[in-house]
Structures are given as structure tokens and as C-alpha cells.
Amino acid sequence: MSTTTAHTEQAGAHVASAKKAVIYRMVMPKHICPFGLKSVDLLKRQGYEVEDHWLTTREETDAFKAEHGVQSTPQTFIAGRRVGGYDDLRRHFGKAVADPQAVTYKPVIAIFAMAALMALAASWAAYGTLLTVRAAEWFIAISMCLLAVQKLRDVEGFSTMFLGYDLLAQRWVRYAYFYPFGEALAGILMIAGALTWISVPVALFIGTVGAVSVFKAVYIDKRELKCACVGGNSNVPLGFVSLTENLMMVAMGLWMAFRMV
Incomplete structure (x- = not known):
């Protein structure tokens, strides 16, 4: 294997390993957030390794929101930066976000x-x-x-x-x-x-x-x-x-x- 090829593969491996995301989502006995599941699925389809944190109680969820100054969950973080909820994540990846008020047939x-x-x-x-x-x-x-x-x-x-x-x-x-x-x-x-x-x-x-x-x-x-x-x-x-x-x-x-x- 040539030196150039080896360096290219190492760089590719480094980029792949760098594609990590952290998500906080509600997973409670009586409620599993559907947008949290969608966010995890989207991240994985985009090739991200997901660090999945469950918010298992209302108190834990409220504390998380207060700490990060957000109104809702799930919340996704990529490279230490908060991306936001499911719609924000779709925008981050350049995907369309449905407008509930848009005209449709x-x-x-x-x-x-x-x-x-x-x-x-x-x-x-x-x-x-x-x-x-x-x-x-x-x-x-x-x-x-x-x-x-x-x-x-x-x-x-x-x-x-x-x-x-x-x-x-x-x-x-x-x-x-x-x-x-x-x-x-x-x-x-x-x-x-x-x-x-x-x-x-x-x-x-x-x-x-x-x-x-x-x-x-x-x-x-x-x-x-x-x-x-x-x-x-x-x-x-x-x-x-x-x-x-x-x-x-x-x-x-x-x-x-x-x-x-």
C-alpha cells in the first residue's frame, strides 16, 4: 500500500470517527417522544455515531430545558454545538421541512x-x-x-x-x-x-x-x-x-x- 493511499484511508477513518452526535430525548414509561426517534434515525442515516441520552422523568426533562434554555426536546448536539429539534436537524442536513400552513394536494x-x-x-x-x-x-x-x-x-x-x-x-x-x-x-x-x-x-x-x-x-x-x-x-x-x-x-x-x- 502506498504512503498516499494510507494517509487517505487514515484521513477518511478520522472523518468517520469524528461524525458523532449527542441527543437528549424523552423516553418515559408512558411516553416515548416520536421526534426523538426520528432524530436518532436521521442521524444514523447520515452516518453519525449517536450518543443517546434518555430523559426518563418530567423533572429530568424540565431540568434539562432550564439548563440549556430550550422549550422542547429532543435536542441534538453536533461537534459541541446545539443544532436543535427534529426540524432544526433536518435543516442542518439540507432537508425539506414541512410547513403545516402550506397549500398541498x-x-x-x-x-x-x-x-x-x-x-x-x-x-x-x-x-x-x-x-x-x-x-x-x-x-x-x-x-x-x-x-x-x-x-x-x-x-x-x-x-x-x-x-x-x-x-x-x-x-x-x-x-x-x-x-x-x-x-x-x-x-x-x-x-x-x-x-x-x-x-x-x-x-x-x-x-x-x-x-x-x-x-x-x-x-x-x-x-x-x-x-x-x-x-x-x-x-x-x-x-x-x-x-x-x-x-x-x-x-x-x-x-x-x-x-x-
Whole structure:
């Protein structure tokens, strides 16, 4: 082995051994800090040797915070310098930190993707093939059900956001509470292909009112609102997504009505 190679390997070994981090995190009988676990995992994935200190009591945690003048744990130290909590650690490594107030379409993408996969799976199970007319029907119906679940998780929160733009709900407040149940009912009946005399009128009614309301709020009044389509307190902007949800219900209602003829 050459002298240069040996020196290079020694330098690499020195750098590797220097990558050490110290973390203080809460590990109590009734509470293990999830951000502490995430911090340890991130450090290890970045190649750090972690000196892991557990804060096992509330008194020990409070004393640590007072000593270091911090408001929360975990706290990570690298090369003797305090980096901070989990978000600070991600920033330290140049990784993105989620903004809880940022606009996002992720919830809707997840719902529609799962609905599509479920519809294809059902089609395969029932007909032995993926691409069927029934799969398309199931996709819309399952999407309606999954979107209804999001609203039913917090009906009060949904109704508050919904009242900001729905024309019928603004005239009859109780409609804001009926909407998610109507969407769920229509979706379930359409999955089953049963009682179309109930599912079709419900889907057509709430879909049409919703589409008109969204179109007026977004494209005529030019209002910037958050969409209640995935429940209350969402960061999905009102617009194309909510309009698509309502138009899907209208299209499904018309298609089911056509099949009844």
C-alpha cells in the first residue's frame, strides 16, 4: 500500500470517527417522544455515531430545558454545538421541512390513487381483468366514499369551511351537515349497484349544487378559499379539485340514470 493511499484511508477513518452526535430525548414509561426517534434515525442515516441520552422523568426533562434554555426536546448536539429539534436537524442536513400552513394536494392525490387501485382490484376479483366499465364506476363511487370519510371525521369542522362557499348551505345551514352523509350514501349504493332511484337523485343534487357553488366562488367571485372536500382544516385550495369532485358525482349520477333506462 502506498504512503498516499494510507494517509487517505487514515484521513477518511478520522472523518468517520469524528461524525458523532449527542441527543437528549424523552423516553418515559408512558411516553416515548416520536421526534426523538426520528432524530436518532436521521442521524444514523447520515452516518453519525449517536450518543443517546434518555430523559426518563418530567423533572429530568424540565431540568434539562432550564439548563440549556430550550422549550422542547429532543435536542441534538453536533461537534459541541446545539443544532436543535427534529426540524432544526433536518435543516442542518439540507432537508425539506414541512410547513403545516402550506397549500398541498397530497390528501386528494392519496384518496384518488387509493380509489383507483381499489377499483382495479375489485374489477380483477370480479371479472378477472382490470379495465372494465365497472372499474370506472367503482373508481368514482369509492372516491366519493373516501372523500365522505374525510368529512365525517370532523363534521363540525367540515361544515364551518363548507359554509364559506356553498350557496345552499348558506341559505340552509343544516345542509352542510347533510352533505357528507349524502355523499357517503350515494357512493355506497353506487358501489353495490343498488337502489339507484336513491343514489342517482342524491348524487345529481349535491353534485350540481356543489359544482355551481365552487364555480361561482372561484371563477366568478375570484375568492381564495380552502376546500372542504377532504374535511375541515385542510390546506387544499378551493378550485379544480372540489369542482372535479362534484362533476364526478354529476357524471356518475347521469350515467347510472342512463343505465336505468
